[in-house]
Amino acid sequence: MAKQFGKTWWGQEWLLALNNIDYSNRLPRGSSYARKGAVKQIRIDGNHIFAEVAGSSPFPYKIDISIPTFDNDKIEIFLEAVELYPMIISRLLNRELDPLLLRLAQDAGLRIFPRQWTDLTMYCSCPDRAVPCKHLAAVIYKLSEEIDNNPFLVFELHLLDLIAELNKRGSFISRKAVEIPQLADFYIENKKRKAFL
Template sequence: MSRSGWFEPSVPIRVEGGIRVRSKRGSIGERWWSRRFIDILEGVCDPGRLGRGRSYARSGQVLDTELGPGLVTARVQGSRRTPYLVEIRITSYRADQWRELTDALAAQALYRARLLAGEMPPEIEDAFRACRLPLFPGTGDLDMTCSCPDRGSPCKHLSAVLYVLAERFDDDPFLVLAWRGIARDALLDALREAGGTATGSGSGERGPGLFDVDDAPFADRLASFYEPSVSAARLRDRTGLPAPPPDLLLRTLDPPQVKARHIPILDLLRPAYRTFADSDDS
């Protein structure tokens, strides 16, 4: 019985054509960003409701979802004939905040290259953290409502949507960023425009980057082919360059095909490497 005194049958109305998560057992979410999202939720939400939410997500009780800046809406079929309406809100960053973030991402050649290739580098969290704008929600960052009578938060309907959302993140990591307020095309256009160059001091203009060299036909470079395109002075000047990431070794090796609790082993090792680096700095 809910706190409102209304009894809800334990078996939801089965539906055809609902959204079923691919995972049949164990954890939901395969990529590091979706697992990061799920781990946060499972750390702050009631385990019982999350378990019932997984069952709903696996049986296709979520009818549809729609994601926009700062808001996810969905319909979930419960035991009542009318589906429940779910809303999940998160802070959507302003245009000026996204300019700061895209500048920070473009300044890191690795981040920029992998994002332009359609990938989500694990280190992207560091760029967001440096701008004091978290990528993933923390405790209390999600405003969640459901039209069901269950006063618990999240209820099983909300939990089901959260798990479906994690698998949508699996398929398209740019949805994580779109939820924070920037569409994929807008982000990639901003990164292409930034070009990975450094920002001029105080002028707001972009100066030449370390790896910006003039492209010339090979025939015109025969006499100077073996000369470096970048002067030794510029190579010695490492001011403004990022420090080597603590998990650089993990990036250079071929990833082992090993999983723990259905999570790729590299996704578990990276946080440990960062923790070791932080302890060395302290």
């Protein structure tokens, strides 16, 4: 059975950036690349996603995707609204995003999830000038897996540490309660396993 991307509603929202675009089947090919392990490395640094994707070149293609950051005034409006709904915070403790959270963000003028590929700034070192190419699409698909597992990542990619900000306001969300292994941990673990095979 083919691996499914976007298993949660928030993972699906992330993938909406890929909707309504398809340059000569690059999206299905990107999905196939992600499934077959062509994404060799992903590193998140602030609101930048750096990755390496294997392709027809002897060397992996370099990927750089940047996510827009949020305006501080809008963050403040958003957080004040979230505080009024304790059920949102309790669902966050279970690593779930309440759909109301998305509405509150939109009301505050924050776009948590991209609506189209132009909402992201993307670059790939491959010769294909289409954006997104299949290598970029592969990374976006792969990231949907991590977002499925860690909904806090969608905020962190906009440089908003939701746990820290809610804790400043007295919510007291323990990081241990919501701690999830980082993407890099899985890649490092895989490399260790291969060394012992």
